[in-house]
Amino acid sequence: MTRLASAFAKPHPALVCFITAGDGDTAANLDALVAGGADVIELGMPFTDPMADGPAIQAANLRSLGGGTKTADVLRIATDFRARHPDVPLVLMGYANPMVRRGPEWFAEACTRAGVDAVICVDLAPEEDPDLGPALREAGISLVRLATPTTDASRLPTVLEGSSGFLYYVAVAGITGKQQAAIESIESNVSRIKRSTDLPIAVGFGVRTPEQAAEIARVADGVVVGSALVEIIAEHGANAPAKLRELSAALAAAVHEARN
């Protein structure tokens, strides 16, 4: 069983934690999230133009790039994480241009060497899959696609075709870190999507508190939290690990116990 499959096969829903690579002491921050109870790590590849992200993650991207983070640094952070945490799934999330700059095969091989399990490419629509999908599949790296409130029944098969690892349901039509969607809408969309796929479904965008996370964990296989963690790094800098551990522990408890 792959690391991702194992994470979603646990007897409880999975907590997926996102931070941006190169923003603060990423290794210490990642360790804190794992210690707090994160089941899956989503590591953001910084990009100059993160057009699907809200202010918190935009700022994290710019802090990271401003500090000189290169693609090689992101891959080194992933490699070191894999050495320290052989069993925790690691998903690279980012935008197409930095991923395809040296060619899709180069990127897929770099992911394999770094121990990356899956890739989320925000602006690679399924229609443009040839730019990245075949190379990742060839290398055995999952390509996690996004479904949104606007992904209707006629379009869902296009999104699912070639998706692997899990499906990321974007709870709100909007950018990261803003408003939260109504749980009724999340529940009906997740159950609608479940009828079309056996992939685990993780829900993200606008999830900030343990209470919100618990509510979603009752209806989904995983919950993604990003902006709230990134804001802690912005606010606490070198002291972020302790705070990240605190919040991720509270989130993990809420998510893991949601169905009990």
Place this chain on the structure above:
Amino acid sequence: MENSPNSFRTQPDERGHFGQFGGRYVAETLMPLILDLEKEYRAAKADPSFKEEFDDLLEHYVGRPSPLYFAPRLTEELGGAQIWFKRDELNHTGAHKINNCIGQILLAMRMGKTRIIAETGAGQHGVATATVCARFGLPCTIFMGATDVARQQPNVFRMKLLGAEVVPVTSGAATLKDAMNEALRDWVANVHDTFYIIGTAAGPHPYPELVRDFQSVIGKEAREQMLARTGRLPDLLVAAIGGGSNAIGLFHPFLDDPDVGMLGVEAAGHGLDKQHAASLAGGFPGILHGNKTYLLQDEDGQITEAHSISAGLDYPGIGPEHAWLKETGRVEYTAVTDDEALDAFQLLCRTEGIIPALEPSHAIAAIVKRAKEMPQDSVILANLCGRGDKDIFTVAEALGVEM
């Protein structure tokens, strides 16, 4: 010419690709809307009443057809080819941008959208968008980099007079690229009621195609006018390129005329070895803002800041059809510096009594170099895509004149 197709006028393919360029690289939330827009555009294109309304507005509201003008004193001064201008600076709002805005707002209303957003750099596209929104009574939000808001105050005021809300964007370098990011963020959050009027022949399919089609009125008129006036086609078309909408609008109707040469002029800023905005000359293929095209970027795929004295050319990408036309060799591309454009700006003022915008001043600078090498019976046709009133403060500053 390598891999020369039978026609250069049949792009893009059904998936929105111009060769390897173009496509639809957007977040999933936008995909259903983009697909819907494509369907609506196909229907509008086949609907005679859509074309009728578009043509009527262009004639009576924009003031088309724009004149085709022979420039005698400039021709004499340069001592080579005859120089003709397509006078799109005489359009309502002073540039070619309005052609596209008329087309897109008609599409927006056809789709039942009730709110318009747009990005703007110098403010010309913002003004044109605010203009059509006022004309049709739709609320309008314009995203503009905070740096541009500060240096383009007259256009900010114009947009506000026309009833638009102008949102200063502070992320990144706070210029056009960041304004486009912010417009995309707004659109993702408001897909149900909002139409995004993109200002150039770029972005996700079908935008590059539909913007080109709306701007092709420039080349269609010019081709007819040139034939009627001189009984022949021009030897060389010249147009400035930022995103490339005025250039593709002029070039496209001539692409299958094999004897008509074409020259696209990018902004070389301080020089191609320094900061510039010439993505074809100094960039590499990549993915940004919904399409694959040439981009100014570093070895990691991070987008680098562009520079041009002309805010309308100050963008690190280019429309995907130009990327394809460069690769096929059908169109030649060159670049001229800020200084060369400034000289050309003054040259046209002095010889023809026309104050051009800094964007077409780049085209004129390329003509200065090219006309001399061509025989006197040859014809150059350039698009004068905007008037220079908006630029007089920038030019004064560059020339060290206190106003």
